[in-house]
Amino acid sequence: MRRRLMTVVAGLVLLAVWFAGSAPAAGQDGPVRGGTLVVAIVSDPGHLNPAITTSGATHAASELLYNGLLGRDERGDPVPELAESWQVEQGGAVYRFRLRDGVKWHDGAPFTASDVRFTFEEVLLKFHARTRASMGGLLSGIEAPDDRTVIFRFKQPYAPLLYQLDATEAPIIARHVYQGTDPQTNPANVNPIGTGPFKFGSYTKGTEIRLVRNPAYFKPGLPYADGLVMRIIPDLSVQVLALENGEVDFLWELPGPLQGRIKGDSRFQTARTGYHPGGSNCIMTMSFNLERPILKELRVRQAVAQALDRQTFLAQILFGDGKVAAAPISSEIPWAHAAGLNMPKPDRAEAEKLLDGAGWKKEGDGPRTARGVSGVADGTRLSIDFLHFPTFTKYGELIRQQLGTVGIGVVLKPLEPAVFAPTVFKDRNFDSNVISYCNGPDPEIGVRRMYHSSQIGPAPFTNAAAYRNPRVDALFDEASRSVERDRRSRLYRQIQEIAVQDLPYFWLVETVSTRAWAARCSGFKAWTGLFAEGAFCRR
Amino acid sequence: MPSRYLLRRLAHVLPTVAGLLVLNFCIIHLAPGDPAIALGGEHGDEAYYTFLRARFGLDRPLPEQLLTYITNVLRGDLGTSFVHGRSVVAVITERLPATLLLVSSALALSSVAGIGLGALAARHGRRAADVSINAVALLGYAVPSFWLGQMVLLALAVGTGLFPVQGMTDARNPQTGFGYLLDVFHHLALPVLVLAANELALTTRLVRTGLIEALGTDYVRTARAKGLPEGLVIRHALRNVMLPVITVIGSRAGMFLSGAVLVEVVFAWPGLGRLLLSSLLARDYPILLGMFLLISLGVILANLITDLAYAWLDPRIRYQ
Numbered sequence: 001m002r003r004r005l006m007t008v009v010a011g012l013v014l015l016a017v018w019f020a021g022s023a024p025a026a027g028q029d030g031p032v033r034g035g036t037l038v039v040a041i042v043s044d045p046g047h048l049n050p051a052i053t054t055s056g057a058t059h060a061a062s063e064l065l066y067n068g069l070l071g072r073d074e075r076g077d078p079v080p081e082l083a084e085s086w087q088v089e090q091g092g093a094v095y096r097f098r099l100r101d102g103v104k105w106h107d108g109a110p111f112t113a114s115d116v117r118f119t120f121e122e123v124l125l126k127f128h129a130r131t132r133a134s135m136g137g138l139l140s141g142i143e144a145p146d147d148r149t150v151i152f153r154f155k156q157p158y159a160p161l162l163y164q165l166d167a168t169e170a171p172i173i174a175r176h177v178y179q180g181t182d183p184q185t186n187p188a189n190v191n192p193i194g195t196g197p198f199k200f201g202s203y204t205k206g207t208e209i210r211l212v213r214n215p216a217y218f219k220p221g222l223p224y225a226d227g228l229v230m231r232i233i234p235d236l237s238v239q240v241l242a243l244e245n246g247e248v249d250f251l252w253e254l255p256g257p258l259q260g261r262i263k264g265d266s267r268f269q270t271a272r273t274g275y276h277p278g279g280s281n282c283i284m285t286m287s288f289n290l291e292r293p294i295l296k297e298l299r300v301r302q303a304v305a306q307a308l309d310r311q312t313f314l315a316q317i318l319f320g321d322g323k324v325a326a327a328p329i330s331s332e333i334p335w336a337h338a339a340g341l342n343m344p345k346p347d348r349a350e351a352e353k354l355l356d357g358a359g360w361k362k363e364g365d366g367p368r369t370a371r372g373v374s375g376v377a378d379g380t381r382l383s384i385d386f387l388h389f390p391t392f393t394k395y396g397e398l399i400r401q402q403l404g405t406v407g408i409g410v411v412l413k414p415l416e417p418a419v420f421a422p423t424v425f426k427d428r429n430f431d432s433n434v435i436s437y438c439n440g441p442d443p444e445i446g447v448r449r450m451y452h453s454s455q456i457g458p459a460p461f462t463n464a465a466a467y468r469n470p471r472v473d474a475l476f477d478e479a480s481r482s483v484e485r486d487r488r489s490r491l492y493r494q495i496q497e498i499a500v501q502d503l504p505y506f507w508l509v510e511t512v513s514t515r516a517w518a519a520r521c522s523g524f525k526a527w528t529g530l531f532a533e534g535a536f537c538r539r
Numbered sequence: 540m541p542s543r544y545l546l547r548r549l550a551h552v553l554p555t556v557a558g559l560l561v562l563n564f565c566i567i568h569l570a571p572g573d574p575a576i577a578l579g580g581e582h583g584d585e586a587y588y589t590f591l592r593a594r595f596g597l598d599r600p601l602p603e604q605l606l607t608y609i610t611n612v613l614r615g616d617l618g619t620s621f622v623h624g625r626s627v628v629a630v631i632t633e634r635l636p637a638t639l640l641l642v643s644s645a646l647a648l649s650s651v652a653g654i655g656l657g658a659l660a661a662r663h664g665r666r667a668a669d670v671s672i673n674a675v676a677l678l679g680y681a682v683p684s685f686w687l688g689q690m691v692l693l694a695l696a697v698g699t700g701l702f703p704v705q706g707m708t709d710a711r712n713p714q715t716g717f718g719y720l721l722d723v724f725h726h727l728a729l730p731v732l733v734l735a736a737n738e739l740a741l742t743t744r745l746v747r748t749g750l751i752e753a754l755g756t757d758y759v760r761t762a763r764a765k766g767l768p769e770g771l772v773i774r775h776a777l778r779n780v781m782l783p784v785i786t787v788i789g790s791r792a793g794m795f796l797s798g799a800v801l802v803e804v805v806f807a808w809p810g811l812g813r814l815l816l817s818s819l820l821a822r823d824y825p826i827l828l829g830m831f832l833l834i835s836l837g838v839i840l841a842n843l844i845t846d847l848a849y850a851w852l853d854p855r856i857r858y859q
Contacts, residue, residue: 044817046623053578205633206809229711232807234804234816234817235807238692238805242704242705245703245704247711248710417576417820418572418576421576422576
């Protein structure tokens with residue numbers, strides 16, 4: 001009996017010790033309040049008003065100060081933010097939003113529906129390039145019948161609206177601060193007032209932006225950190241050194257060559273995402289100028305596609321951080337991405353056969369020679385120029401090397417972005433190029449502009465190929481009017497099947513961003529501009 | 540004091556600056572690239588870019604833009620930055636102190652240490668000290684600053700934890716008063732070392748060569764024969780070596796600014812160099828023109844100071 005009692009007591013003591021040991025551990029797993037987070041950003045944003053620009057620098061630095069009507073979850077789907085609920089009416093031509101009650105601007109003024117209406121009508125539709133280009137011509141009006149209701153009316157059903165309302169695509173700014181002023185020069189652009197989790201603290205040009213906790217944030221308990229510093233460090237490798245040296249806690253972009261070092265170190269954590277404030281879900285895409293006689297010929301484009309081994313692009317340029325593009329629409333938009341398409345596979349013999357068939361004959365070493373090619377003088381060498389940003393030089397080098405093996409000469413022409421855009425889209429002075437086409441959260445935003453015939457120049461990063469296909473135009477128009485996702489999926493699938501047959505472009509690799517942070521920190525959300533809303537660090 | 544000389548030199552400065560204003564304007568505006576696209580990003584429609592061009596006056600004929608620019612400069616208005624939306628003078632003035640601190644510290648280090656090391660090497664001609672200093676100087680002269688910057692970061696910052704990797708101050712624990720000064724100097728050490736390395740090497744080699752030659756001259760031999768202490772001999776000889784050294788230091792003041800661009804990027808130093816680079820990529824014409832003007836004036840001023848230093852060093856030189 002005594003022995004049994006002892007056993008029970010010992011068991012209870014052990015249980016108590018176990019609880020005593022586990023209780024603090026559970027406490028350590030919970031969020032920690034206080035402290036200052038340090039985040040590295042690449043460039044000085046110049047100002048902190050994300051509603052007047054699509055600049056990634058401004059959005060990365062300022063979105064924590066603001067909110068959109070909606071947010072986005074890990075899959076990119078809309079979630080309530082300033083709007084607590086919404087209804088889609090008249091087949092997608094009318095959207096009615098119910099706003100959250102009790103939201104305050106950082107200066108204490110109440111947030112109302114008139115702020116939303118003002119932001120769209122006076123700022124976003126004038127100055128935010130993506131919002132202006134995508135919905136500007138289709139929106140017939142925005143109504144604010146009371147303080148908590150906003151109604152968007154479109155001329156026809158407009159499908160992607162719910163994906164265009166986060167702080168990246170449509171940050172809401174304060175009417176009482178901006179009304180009657182020029183939004184581009186308003187002093188509040190460098191002393192901003194938003195509704196976001198952090199309030200503006202100070203902005204030292206070229207050095208850092210300091211934010212402080214918004215104690216009146218409408219999401220209870222958030223944010224955890226007392227402050228956040230956006231430290232401007234232009235060189236990505238120096239950002240990594242600063243992370244290793246404990247000077248910063250979070251990096252927006254971990255460069256490929258350094259990923260092995262950081263991922264293999266238990267002091268750090270990483271996460272991949274297709275989201276970036278400057279443009280999400282991007283595919284490195286080779287464009288063919290269909291107005292040039294050489295590339296007008298489908299067999300030449302097919303030969304290019306089959307001469308390229310995209311796996312080497314993924315391995316040698318992205319160090320495996322991304323994926324070979326399996327369709328014209330990014331796999332990060334799963335419902336629109338057409339899986340299982342018959343994309344061209346690397347086959348050098350088949351590429352050579354296609355070029356022979358197209359009249360490009362191998363006569364000795366070097367590029368092939370035209371013999372009976374339509375629109376090209378006999379004896380012309382098969383040589384194309386290839387325009388690229390200086391940062392994409394490695395793509396050019398691989399393309400020149402791989403196309404050279406089948407007798408296609410490639411002349412590389414690196415041009416910085418401000419020169420590249422008018423050369424390609426306005427002057428159309430190129431044979432081929434590589435562009436990081438970002439699909440955005442919805443194909444209507446970033447994919448339509450690549451294929452629709454109405455999008456051929458001069459606006460930059462539109463239909464570089466000058467691709468014209470009435471069937472594709474009609475499918476895009478139908479998809480933009482449909483709000484039912486299954487129907488849109490079917491339409492986008494058809495578009496992608498046609499695009500893979502016509503090959504106005506060749507889709508090389510999907511790029512992703514890798515975020516990195518100190519392992520003593522938690523709660524970072526890599527997929528949204530409000531990435532540090534629930535973040536905290538243990539010191 | 541050569542006040543008439545000074546006035547005449549200043550009178551030459553005015554047409555030089557006027558010429559530079561026109562030249563800088565033409566070079567920037569004739570270079571390919573569209574600020575509207577750099578500003579508007581990649582998703583705008585043509586109407587948006589047209590709107591931006593009109594807003595910044597870029598749709599006006601080039602001679603009209605030039606005339607407006609010159610008129611504004613004469614009124615002391617260098618324009619408004621396309622990117623920052625604020626006056627060029629304000630944007631540049633914010634960054635100027637950081638660059639001045641970096642460049643002047645590097646100039647002081649390279650000059651003082653360069654002269655000292657050069658003299659030391661010359662005094663110990665072809666012995667261990669001379670060979671070591673010469674070898675290090677050669678290395679310092681040959682190594683590009685961006686590479687040296689990365690190596691210094693790895694070895695002295697991440698490797699030892701003694702120095703910070705980036706910035707001018709500690710982001711997490713901002714200091715005030717004397718603590719702030721200490722923090723800035725702590726952050727300044729590595730960028731100054733890297734920026735000064737090249738010029739330090741050049742000055743060392745220049746002083747060493749000149750001094751070895753001067754120490755072989757008759758007046759030095761006479762001075763030594765009379766029993767003058769070696770330190771005093773070196774001082775006398777050094778004064779004669781300084782003319783070419785001052786010329787080189789003065790003429791390379793502009794090089795420091797261009798070197799500062801790389802060093803500021805590597806060490807995230809918040810100065811004009813980084814502003815110049817980002818403005819170039821964004822085609823922020825007003826900032827670029829303001830920066831070019833400032834750099835031109837800096838070079839002109841450095842040359843003027845060099846000329847005046849000649850007379851101080853060599854009493855035989857007289858200004859006409």
